[in-house]
Amino acid sequence: MKNFVINTIRPIFTIIAGSALFLTGCSKNEPQQVIPSTKPVSEKTNTTKQNSFKPVDMVWIPRGTFNMGSKHGKPDELPVHKVTVDGFWINKTEVTNNQFAQFVKATKYLTVAEQKPNPLDFPGVPEDKLVPGAVVFEPPPGNPPLNNHRLWWTWKIGASWRHPNGPNDSIEGKEDHPVVNVCWFDALEYSNWLTGKTGVKHRLPTEAEWEYAARGGSNEKIYIWGDELKPDGKCIANFWQGRFPNQNTTEDGYRMSSPVGQFASNGYGLYDMAGNVWEWCEDWYKNDYYEKSPNKNPKGPNTSFDPAEPNIAKRITRGGSFLCSELYCTGYRPSARMKTSPDTGLNHTGFRLVAEGPPPNK
Numbered sequence: 001m002k003n004f005v006i007n008t009i010r011p012i013f014t015i016i017a018g019s020a021l022f023l024t025g026c027s028k029n030e031p032q033q034v035i036p037s038t039k040p041v042s043e044k045t046n047t048t049k050q051n052s053f054k055p056v057d058m059v060w061i062p063r064g065t066f067n068m069g070s071k072h073g074k075p076d077e078l079p080v081h082k083v084t085v086d087g088f089w090i091n092k093t094e095v096t097n098n099q100f101a102q103f104v105k106a107t108k109y110l111t112v113a114e115q116k117p118n119p120l121d122f123p124g125v126p127e128d129k130l131v132p133g134a135v136v137f138e139p140p141p142g143n144p145p146l147n148n149h150r151l152w153w154t155w156k157i158g159a160s161w162r163h164p165n166g167p168n169d170s171i172e173g174k175e176d177h178p179v180v181n182v183c184w185f186d187a188l189e190y191s192n193w194l195t196g197k198t199g200v201k202h203r204l205p206t207e208a209e210w211e212y213a214a215r216g217g218s219n220e221k222i223y224i225w226g227d228e229l230k231p232d233g234k235c236i237a238n239f240w241q242g243r244f245p246n247q248n249t250t251e252d253g254y255r256m257s258s259p260v261g262q263f264a265s266n267g268y269g270l271y272d273m274a275g276n277v278w279e280w281c282e283d284w285y286k287n288d289y290y291e292k293s294p295n296k297n298p299k300g301p302n303t304s305f306d307p308a309e310p311n312i313a314k315r316i317t318r319g320g321s322f323l324c325s326e327l328y329c330t331g332y333r334p335s336a337r338m339k340t341s342p343d344t345g346l347n348h349t350g351f352r353l354v355a356e357g358p359p360p361n362k
């Protein structure tokens with residue numbers, strides 16, 4: 001959120017504060033990682049529990065090799081390269097509000113979007129302006145140009161996972177929708193909680209694991225289901241139809257998020273790997289990472305670099321969301337890479353986890 005505030009709301013805060021906000025000690029090779037002041041849940045694994053690990057909400061993805069990246073996408077999806085990943089468990093669906101609520105109930109965890117920003121992170125900004133919030137989609141009227149995403153994103157006071165679109169919105173009736181407005185650090189806390197609870201290491205997927213799982217065995221297809229966005233003219237995922245960002249025809253049945261698992265699963269039995277909400281991955285984003293990525297179990301670069309915003313360190317998000325349009329980001333392609341500051345909650349971003357338990361008994 002800090003980075004979003006500094007770069008997007010900066011002019012507003014600069015006017016309020018009467019002084020400029022700035023990043024210190026931050027270069028393109030030295031990502032500035034913002035660590036929220038929450039205590040990590042202790043992480044324990046347990047051999048006995050590991051052997052009896054049979055998660056009902058996860059699917060085992062067997063070890064395999066695939067072509068990662070795409071010739072049909074953006075420059076950062078190149079070069080297409082062979083990658084082998086070991087087997088892993090992964091959630092069938094995005095983590096839901098109901099699942100996240102269980103975590104919050106058990107731990108009393110406050111997400112970053114619910115915490116007051118630390119004044120030390122915002123030199124010059126009056127404390128009364130530092131209030132909890134998240135970044136929410138609110139397009140201006142008309143047909144704004146599509147080259148400036150700041151036009152349709154607003155930092156909304158009071159937005160959080162409990163209030164996806166702002167303080168007047170709630171998750172009542174959306175218990176089976178994916179949790180949103182959770183940042184990368186929140187996902188980390190949730191995974192640590194599950195690790196402690198199950199005795200099996202849970203974590204965010206690496207970018208390579210995510211893409212391998214998303215492809216569902218259909219290597220090198222543009223979309224998870226093939227090479228046509230709408231096979232037989234039908235929408236088979238929750239994305240945006242119409243002219244982004246103001247004409248949403250809801251041809252797929254959903255204006256914003258949908259309950260998880262409303263569309264057909266992919267070849268591995270996973271739902272919403274295309275669309276619904278973006279999903280955090282473990283890796284840092286670096287635009288040219290594929291040029292030197294290891295070919296076995298790549299875990300991403302050690303530092304982040306996005307040429308569009310070189311001073312902001314970003315983690316990967318994957319899979320696209322209900323806001324992804326054919327005219328704009330096409331993020332629902334399994335190879336599409338998005339990147340977000342790890343402390344930023346957005347109302348189109350959630351996550352799913354992988355687990356490092358033993359494979360299922362044959």
Ligand SMILES: [Ca+2]
Binds near residue numbers: 239240251252253322
């Ligand atoms: Ca939709």
Ligand SMILES: [Ca+2]
Binds near residue numbers: 094272273
């Ligand atoms: Ca998704």
